[in-house]
Amino acid sequence: MLNIINLTKQYDKTLAVDNISFEVKSGEIAVLLGPNGAGKSTTIKSIAGLLRYTGSIEISNFPNKSLEAKRLFGYVPEVPALYDMLTVYEHLEFIAHAYNVSNYQQKAEILLKRFELDDKRDKLGKELSKGMQQKVSICCALLPEPEVILFDEPMIGLDPKAIKELKKLLLELKEQGKTVIISTHIIDSIEEIWDKVLIMNNAKIVLVKTREELAQEAQSLEDIFFKVTEG
């Protein structure tokens, strides 16, 4: 479960996130939707503990920067950040040791096969295409089997098969009771999987709706997005 209260992030004179609050429950896929520069990535980075901010962020009732919280969440960055001198498999080996993942070899094999990386296991990080790097990045985040997973624009760079596989995986995570939050500006990419939408514009959350609420209003996600972001 993820709980955010009065989150604000300011870069010098720029207010990137303006006093936002929301909650994402276990077994829920929340989508942070918004135009470029709305504050989505800053929100995700703040939740991941990469930025300083004011307000409160709790992951399964632990402050996000505590060790307990760090054990519980995984993060897929917007731009894959791999080590140039490590092979694909060495990345997973490294993460497994850093998170003290038991029986990681088997889990790593499953992830590598699933994302069609098993024949690339000995390739160096710098030798991979952007899409491949993104796949490795996703595998690294999923290897410790986190309870809360933060995805920042996860579909960018992925081929259609990998996108299909990722969507399938997201639904599986939901069924397992994990909390998933995805930041994106491409509405089509999450149309089939979302449970809750949080639309951001100009650093604020301007709309929160569940799939059921939207269905009752007989509106599409695209319609409501343009309505609230363009007035």
Add this chain to the structure above:
Amino acid sequence: MRALYYLLITSLKNTIKELKRKPLALIFYIVIIIGMGFLIFISFRKPIQADQLKGSQDLFTAIITGVLLLISYFSLKNGIEKGSSFFRMADVNLTFSAPISPKSILIYGFIKQLVTTIFTMVFFLFQLPSLRLNFGISGSSITIILISLFCLFVILPLLGIIIYAYASKSRKNRKLSKNILNGILFLTLGIFLYVLVRTQNFLQALIIFLSNDMLNAIPLVGWFRAVMVQSAQGFNSHMYLYISLIVGFSLLLLYIFGRLKTDYYEDVLEATEYKESVYRAKKEGTSIEGLQNDKLKKVHSRYTGTGAKAIFTRHMTEYRKTGYFLINRNTIILAIVGLASKFFYSGGNIRTVLYMTIYMLFFFSFQGKWLQETKKPYIYLFPSSSASKLFYATLADNLKNLVDGSFIFIAAGVVLKADILSILLSIIAYTSYGSIYIYGDVLGRRLFGEVHNKILNGALSILLLIFAIAPGLIISIIVQFKFVQIPYINYYSYLMLIGWNLLVASIILISSRGIFKYVEME
């Protein structure tokens, strides 16, 4: 062509406008210009007396030749391996696909290259007062030297593209080109070693070798050398011959370039992508180590623990891939430059080597594992305590400094016949400086992390480091020279230096142990 002209002018206008928004950068450029103007004014105002000149004509020739050979070697090496590129990725994406003739785009590239060259020349302008004061070079000679350097900087990239076009055609061509260049390098070093063996004096051998007039025969580089050296002695017919050769050769290169391949886009594409990666790495302050296509050794990770210790194991795995137990190319460079520094200072000893290597280590520390680690999200995410992350993320750098120090000072100790205690103390002092550079950066992040202006942040961090280092260095030097009569004072001054550095590094390490609770990823 009108579109390209627009691009050039608009880029220039926007660069100037950008300076208005970044006053610190503007101040930096103004200080550079005033400083340079002042240096040139002072050096040319004062008449030079022949008896005041410190440098000989041979030394002047040797310096010119050395600089030209180094510039040319690296430019040709780059040409064979990656090609040269006048372009940025935006040019490739927007102009190469536009309905503009490739020749117009090439002219545009040349103009851009000229602008870059002008900025590179600023570095050489700073050397003018030194040339004038030490060698009595006249204003007209200096003008010729600068024009020659400018032309060389323009011609070398063109030669680089031609070599690349040939080398990139097949593996065999690339290997042959590499072998020829390496052959020339080894031949040059072989001749130098022969002179060194005969003279038994490094500096003297270097001057004799580099001031030999036979080097004028080397195409292009030798001709430029002849023009520059001759300009200091006065004009003669030989000079015109060499200028004609340069002009002829340049025209030949242009002709070859025009005929070689009209479709040069593919050739510059890879080079531009590489160049773009270097710019990105520079902007992000990361190492370009990973960008280099050097072969990495196949080694297996040896994880012996979990949590933050995995960071240390990963660093060690990376070092093992690029070198031999922490000894890599940087170690060799530090050792060579450190040892060479002894020959440039009369009375140079193992301390001279120490001062030179700690100066260089400051710049090398920017390539350290700690700095690279902070650019990636993982260290902020791992469920380990902040103190253990800080300790393990800096451990490999500290160990490397210890190993590098041992390598450098054992070698220096043998060559300079230093006593064992001095060698040992130099190793520890070198390592302690390494620590202070690492933990100085940690403190900088802790104190100035909220300053998002990169220039201001960098300047503040360097100032902080100077304040951290200076007291130890000043105390050590004062003690060494003030109390010269005290037995073993040399060792005491070493101990003071080490003691101060370790004290400061430890205080920073302890006080910054919670750093990951406060800092944010850049």
